[in-house]
Amino acid sequence: MPDQPQLIKDDPWLEPFEAAIQNRLDRFTRTLGDIESSAGSLAAYATGHKFTGVHFQPSAAQWMIREWAPAAKAVSLIGDFNGWNRETHPLAPAGGGVWQLRLPADSLKHGQRVKLHIVGADGSRRDRIPACIRRAVQDPASNDYSGQIWNPPEPYVWQHRFDPSVIEAPLIYETHVGMAGEEPRIHTYREFADQILPRIVAAGYNTIQLMAVQEHPYYGSFGYHVSSFFAPCSRFGTPEDLKYLIDTAHGLNLAVLLDIVHSHAVKNTAEGLNDFDGSGNQYFHHGGRGDHPQWDSKCFDYSKPEVRQFLLSNVRYWLEEFRFDGFRFDGVTSMLYHSHGNKAFGDYGDYFGGDADDDAILYLQLAAKLIQDLKPGAIAVAEDMSGMPGLCRPLPDGGIGFTHRLAMGIPDHWIKLLKHTRDEDWDLGELWGVLANRRFGEATIAYAESHDQALVGDKTLAFRLMDKEMYWHMGLTDPDPIIERGIALHKMIRLITLAIGGEGWLNFMGNEFGHPEWLDFPREGNGWSYHYCRRQWSLVDSPNLKYQWLAAFDRELMKLATDRQLLSAAPAQLLYLDHEKKLICAERANLIFVLNFSTDGSYFGYPLQVPGMETRRIVLDTDQPQFGGHGRIDADSEYPVQADGIMQIYSPSRSGLVFAKIQS
Incomplete structure (x- = not known):
């Protein structure tokens, strides 16, 4: 046994x-x-992408075109090279459901558009994009997508090497290239590399997460309705431009994660994989199980070895071809359960009963092993809200193998508090429970908000705290009480979430300085406007606006986490919780955190029982003037510990303090 x-x-x-x-x-x-x-x-x-697709073979001076379409009746190659003639270049069956065609070296040229014409099992005749195409482009006149031959005469030459294992605790800056600039338009990979990466480094983050990289036909899907899994989004530039971005990031000592989507796929037949061979269930489950009603998309059939190999090959492709340092796997909860996680999780039986999708779990286990085999120390983050036991435990332990899980319950709790509860009525015991709740031995990425909270119809923390007053009262000399409260709580929320909530941190670009408003993609409902689909860096750059205060605090917060190895330390320990005074005190990484959520209670000589007898000093104070605070505490003060283990402190209202031992 x-x-x-x-x-x-x-x-x-x-x-x-x-x-x-x-x-x-x-x-x-x-x-x-x-x-x-x-x-x-x-x-x-995991090399299916090297077998199927459109590949030039220099040793044989030929092009090899292969496609897996097991139920198709006929397949032919069409494109610029043959005037889109559906009869002249048929592929022949090559066994295992694969169709194949060899062409002389001069038949296809870099940059030419191609498709496959497929006669399906149902008699349908459709022009399709090859499943493993490396680039897909949209015709500006017709808006139709085609595959594009991508074989540049001068391949990209990498300048930097990077080892992701140097990242002890990821401080993740979640980004979207297209909306990363301030102008109301789509921005590019190279603009991001040259203009945004330096900002991220200066802000103190060590990891970036790139969203919307896999090709998707609808910009407003945020990249989550993928059509071509091996093609970098052409809206932002070429594959070489993406490599330049990643190479530049590595030169700045930043790890780069891909927000990878293997949980579902776009249902479009013109651009995507849906009904590719006319059988109705080549890549996806047959019938209703193949549809994701909440996301209006298609669900992969992970029980098929060919589908698993396709997705595993996709993992390898992004790690090797573009040198990503890991992934954030989207929609893992939806993958883990036949119900897609649309239920309450009340006891352990919910994770292991008939609702668990063992085929999806097997695929995720294989993917987790492949990632570490190819790039030891790579980061693999699971977007899971269910709390599946073992999701982030090693495979030999009986786990699934991810390195981290997103703490999705934390931002939900902050929203609930800010929407429904007065500051005076916050339950700090419940807050501690939410922040500290994670499974033993399973690393968690803490965050107070991500892109999800920034979308139109919702509000960022800053906008929820300050709302329309941000339009009129963010000048440095404007003492507006709503803005004052909002700035104070914004800092405190981020401090306590980082200190207690996990072993990593995530921030969506701009939220660190309280980016106002929401984000909204161009769509018919807003007149196809880019006004809200950009980041207003000029706000934080302005010496006359208060956004600089929040940015300065966040830089110090990231510095604290890095210098003190805060997130690599054991979970925080609760020292004291004062419900009446709205005070919460905790210890982590030999630091003492004191957060006073009282609206008006400042406490002199507050007695705090602390571990150890060393004298301490303040290393971070949310109330400092450079962070928009009142400067109520002398930063040079020392705090000795009495014989009974009590350290007396001054705790100003709506402020957070971090104490460190003075090194002798």
């Missing part, structure tokens, strides 16, 4: 589900063994 998985040893409440956990581990082990027997290794197996 196999030894009990470490996951269960660490959490005995999982013992009733040992069989389910062991079965997942056994199935992964068997599948991996089969793959290694047939392909030699998982990495070698």
Whole structure:
């Protein structure tokens, strides 16, 4: 009988589900063994993109075109090279559902547009984009997408090497290239590299997360309705431009994550994979199970080896071709359950019953192993709100293998508090419970808000706190009480969330300085406007506006996290919680955090029981004038500990203090 998985040893409440956990581990082990027997290794197996697609083979002086379309009746290559003639260049069956065509070296040229004409199993005749195409472009006149031959005569020459294992705790700057500039238009990879990356470095972050990179036909989908999984979004530039961005980031010691979408795909037949061979279920589940009603998209059939190989090859492609340092996997909750997670998770049985999608879990296990095989130390973040046990535990422990999970409940809690509860009535015990709630041994990315909270129809923290007053009262000399409250709470929310909430941090671009308003993609409902689909850096750059205060505080917060290795330390320990005075005190990484959420209560000589007898000093104070505060505390003061372990402090209202031991 196999030894009990470490996951269960660490959490005995999982013992009733040992069989389910062991079965997942056994199935992964068997599948991996089969793959290694047939392909030699998982990495070698994940090379489907090198077999199918449109490839120039220099050694044979030929082009090889292959496509997996097992139920198709006929496949032919069409494009600029043959006047889009559907009869002249048929592909022939080559076994295993693959169609194949060889062409002389001079048949296709870099930059030419191509498609496949597929006669489907149902008799349909459609022009389709090859599934593994490396570039897809939109015709500005017709808006139709085509594949594009991408074989530049001078391939990109990389200048920098980067090892993601140097990132002990990721401080993630979540970004979208297209909206990263201030002008009301789509911005480019190179503009981002030259203009935005220096801002991110100066802000103190060590990781960027690129959204909307995989090609998607509708800009307003935020990149989550992917059509061509191997093609970098052409709106922002060429594949070489994306490589320049990543290379530049590596030169600045930034890790780069891809927001990868393997949870679903666009349902479009003209641009995407839907009904590719006319069978109705080539890449996706047949019938209703293949539809994602909430997202209006298609659901992959992870039970098919060919689909798993396609997605695994996609993982390898982005890691190798573009040198990404890991991924943020979108929609993992939707993948893990047949119900897509649309239910309450009340006990452990919800994670291991009939609703769990074992095929999706197997795929995620394989993907997690492949990532570490190809790039040890890579970051793999799961967007999961269900709390699946073991999601971020190593595979040998009985886990699924991600390195981090997003703490999705934290921003939801902040929104609930700010929308429905007066400051005076905040339940700090509940707040501590939400911030500290995570599974043993499973690293979490904490965040107070992301792009989700910035979308039209919702509000960023800054806009929720200050709303329309931001339009009129953000001048340095304007003492507006709503703005004062908003700035104070904005800093405190970020401080306590980072200190307690996880082992990593995430911020959406601009939120660190309180970017006003929401973001809204061009659409018919707003007259196709880019007004809200950009970032107003001039606000934080202005010496006359208060945004600079929030940016300065965030820089110090990132510096504190880095210098003190805060997020690599053990979880925070609650020292004291004063419900009446609205005070919460905690310790982490030998730092003492004191947050006073009282609206008007400032406490002199407040007695705080602390661990250790060392004298302390303040290393971060949200109330400092350079952060827009009142400067009520002398930054040079020292705080000795009395014989009874009490440290007396002054805690001003609506402020956060961080104390560190004075080094002798």
